[in-house]
Amino acid sequence: MTDHLDRLEAQSVYILREAYASFRSLCMLWSIGKDSTVMLWLARKAFYGHVPFPLVHIDTSYKIPEMIQYRDRLTAEWRLNMIVGQNREALAAKQTFPDGAIDRINCCRLLKTEALKNTLSGAWPRQRFNHDLGAYEPDPNPEPFTGVIAGVRADEEGSRSKERYFSPRTVRSQWNVGDQPPEFWNQFNTDFPPGTHVRIHPLLDWTELNVWEYIERERIPTVSLYYDQGEGQRYRSLGCGPCTLPVASDAQTVSEIIVELRSGRYANVAERSGRAQDKDDGGGLETLRREGYM
Incomplete structure (x- = not known):
């Protein structure tokens, strides 16, 4: 008899394969936390040990050191196509909460939201892990990602409970909460107008x-x-x-x-x-x- 974890796994694998089949320029956000690491594990299962799209990590430079060590260790061991983005301008100007310049929300806005949007669009420089050198180097490919897989869970906090498995955003990643497509009986809309940026959430129905x-x-x-x-x-x-x-x-x-x-x-x-x-x-x-x- 199939247990609850098997059903969740099967649904997530299905979503990942649908995303890969539907979006030409696809990436997966990896925050290094447990949820996105489970999502990475599911992707390796879905594609038989290989992750066929890049992983993106937004490095605020304030992550706990063990997190970065863990990221780079798994990147090397699992041969991941790893991309890292940062808001270098804000960091250089010390426009951060730890530097006492702004509050926490605006720090998140600069170091996470703006860094994420501009990394995904290719507008800002990206670093890619070179497995031959064992180090990061500038990514020569500025192509924007239009499909973005994220480890969002509906039970994690209030705004995430309003998400869909396939959630459209504007070209600048802005989210209209009231304009989300219905998703019934495992029927998902993956056909969006040109310029639409889509977030894909394979873990939406998982709990902590x-x-x-x-x-x-x-x-x-x-x-x-x-x-x-x-x-x-x-x-x-x-x-x-x-x-x-x-x-x-x-x-x-x-x-x-x-x-x-x-x-x-x-x-x-x-x-x-x-x-x-x-x-x-x-x-x-x-x-x-x-x-x-x-």
Whole structure:
């Protein structure tokens, strides 16, 4: 009998294959967190060990060091086509929250939203991992990505619950929440007018618990920050260091995290409760996400 994880896996694999068949210029966002890493694992399953499109990571330069180390290790081990984008101008001018120049929301707007939009469009320089050299170098191909796979889950926070599996944006990645196509009986619209930028969400119906159950079943490698290292705390959601706080926890394994989520201290606690920028955006991320944020 097919269990719930098998059904979720099959649906996600189907969405990934539909996306690959429908969009000529396709990429996948990889935030290095557990959700997008599960999505990467699913892509490798969908295409028999090979990921046939580039991965894109937006590096704010404030990610926790273990995250970047993990990104580059898997990039090399799995032979990933890895692209990194940044808002170099804002970083050089120190127009950031950690530098005391702007608030958290505007820092996210510059370092994440603007960096993402201009990286996807090819308007700003991109760095691509050269597997022969084991290092990043300028990407000579400025072609824009029109289909963008993202690890959004509907249960993660309020604005994400309004998403669709195939969600159209404007050419500048702006999201009209009230103008989303209906999706019934596994019928998805993948035919959009020229210039439409489409976000694809293979994990939309997964929950945080599903993600960890799948990580356990598949033995997917994840960042060490998710586990208590003996200090009585761990990260539940990963982001920039200055705006992401660990939670109290003694969970040192995937199984112990699953217990916490099923019946323990985090069974009914929002996953992103430790993300300060969510609180600054009125308790959610809709303002940023309408503008193109992940």
